[in-house]
Amino acid sequence: MTSTLKPLVLRGAATHGAPSRGIEVWPPVVLAPMAGVTNAPFRSLCRNFGPGLVYVNEMIMAAALVYGNPRTRSMVSFAPDETFRSLQLYGSDPVIVEQAVEVLGSENLVDHIDLNFGCPAAKVTRKGGGAAVPLKKNLLAEIVRAAVRAGSRYGIPITCKFRMGINDDLITYIDTGKICRDAGAVMIALHARTAQQHYAPSARWEAIATLKQQVEGIPVLGNGDIWCADDALRMVAETGCDGVVIGRGCLGKPWLFRDLIDGFTGRPRQSAPLLGAVLAVMLTHAESLMQHHRDNGRNDDTKGIREFRKHCGWYLTGYPVGPEARRAFSEVSTLDDVRNLAASLDPSLALVEGGERLARGHTNGPINVVLPHGYLDHLDDLEVPADALLTTMSGG
Numbered sequence: 001m002t003s004t005l006k007p008l009v010l011r012g013a014a015t016h017g018a019p020s021r022g023i024e025v026w027p028p029v030v031l032a033p034m035a036g037v038t039n040a041p042f043r044s045l046c047r048n049f050g051p052g053l054v055y056v057n058e059m060i061m062a063a064a065l066v067y068g069n070p071r072t073r074s075m076v077s078f079a080p081d082e083t084f085r086s087l088q089l090y091g092s093d094p095v096i097v098e099q100a101v102e103v104l105g106s107e108n109l110v111d112h113i114d115l116n117f118g119c120p121a122a123k124v125t126r127k128g129g130g131a132a133v134p135l136k137k138n139l140l141a142e143i144v145r146a147a148v149r150a151g152s153r154y155g156i157p158i159t160c161k162f163r164m165g166i167n168d169d170l171i172t173y174i175d176t177g178k179i180c181r182d183a184g185a186v187m188i189a190l191h192a193r194t195a196q197q198h199y200a201p202s203a204r205w206e207a208i209a210t211l212k213q214q215v216e217g218i219p220v221l222g223n224g225d226i227w228c229a230d231d232a233l234r235m236v237a238e239t240g241c242d243g244v245v246i247g248r249g250c251l252g253k254p255w256l257f258r259d260l261i262d263g264f265t266g267r268p269r270q271s272a273p274l275l276g277a278v279l280a281v282m283l284t285h286a287e288s289l290m291q292h293h294r295d296n297g298r299n300d301d302t303k304g305i306r307e308f309r310k311h312c313g314w315y316l317t318g319y320p321v322g323p324e325a326r327r328a329f330s331e332v333s334t335l336d337d338v339r340n341l342a343a344s345l346d347p348s349l350a351l352v353e354g355g356e357r358l359a360r361g362h363t364n365g366p367i368n369v370v371l372p373h374g375y376l377d378h379l380d381d382l383e384v385p386a387d388a389l390l391t392t393m394s395g396g
């Protein structure tokens with residue numbers, strides 16, 4: 001399949017004279033929302049390597065935002081130079097989702113909202129939320145319409161991200177794409193796995209091609225297993241999708257966005273950084289995480305440094321640094337620990353052959369997806385899943 005890739009336009013319809021917010025993104029590359037990862041410091045690093053793309057904040061629980069949960073509120077956080085503020089909402093009650101979009105719009109907190117319909121977490125599917133919502137087409141349509149209605153009061157474009165379905169017997173993605181489009185979403189993105197697959201085995205890109213063929217009139221973005229720029233080019237060529245969503249491939253590798261821009265615009269590729277350059281990015285990341293949490297009201301650096309620890313293994317993936325250094329990085333407690341460890345390593349170490357395609361982040365699957373008892377017997381109703389009181393969750 002050949003592809004003529006165009007810039008991705010995300011623009012909100014505006015009512016009542018609200019200015020329409022929008023962006024034209026070239027190349028059409030989007031950072032996937034990743035809970036606990038894609039906060040302002042991480043996005044800043046990515047933007048430094050790849051300016052002008054869409055970088056989605058970590059997922060925000062609609063109900064927690066509406067009820068004024070301070071922790072949730074502090075997660076709605078963007079750098080001053082972040083000109084297109086993008087965020088993902090999780091919600092399965094149309095009324096709450098509309099209210100959450102209203103909060104985000106009326107307080108001028110964002111320029112784009114993505115809706116999550118792919119969360120495979122047992123604690124939500126068991127209640128009929130997350131990846132279970134698309135089975136209930138009427139409810140799905142109501143949620144998207146509610147978000148679009150509130151978004152249009154502020155010119156905010158709404159997009160939707162979902163998986164292929166629950167499992168191979170409960171595939172929903174084509175209908176989901178059509179419903180989201182008809183309800184007013186301006187872009188849809190498919191994580192080409194079922195909820196049951198979780199993160200393994202491989203993403204099924206053929207589903208992205210099918211979605212693109214069968215759901216016309218809306219940009220279709222592909223997501224799953226893009227580890228390097230060549231993977232993204234191949235996904236576009238093989239599926240005809242209108243752009244790509246980057247998940248685990250950029251963990252510990254924010255320069256992937258530079259490589260993607262180079263790849264899609266035909267510029268010569270740059271080689272993977274040597275360890276010294278990686279360590280410099282790590283230090284910047286650690287500093288900015290600490291500052292971020294201080295700005296958000298923490299009076300010590302424990303949260304920032306703890307959060308940084310999980311990134312260390314990702315940054316060092318593919319560099320021959322040895323298990324002791326890896327373990328020491330996973331236990332750092334201060335910025336000085338990071339500096340001292342970095343100084344103890346050989347900055348001239350290069351990435352091992354094939355290192356850029358080494359997996360990072362979640363790799364487990366398949367999982368057992370549990371639905372509420374009798375859920376499949378009443379898919380047409382508008383009963384809202386009992387997941388509104390969850391305040392934290394991860395996944396999609």
Ligand SMILES: Cc1cc2nc3c(=O)[nH]c(=O)nc-3n(C[C@H](O)[C@H](O)[C@H](O)COP(=O)(O)O)c2cc1C
Pocket residue numbers: 032033034035036037058059088116118161191203223224225226245246247248249361362394395396
């Ligand atoms: C740590 C982590 C957190 C995630 N959190 C979310 C989330 O909050 N919302 C969502 O839609 N997807 C979430 N995902 C899924 C990713 O957005 C993406 O769909 C998935 O990782 C597949 O893309 P990949 O193969 O490129 O990683 C998360 C993935 C990871 C690894």
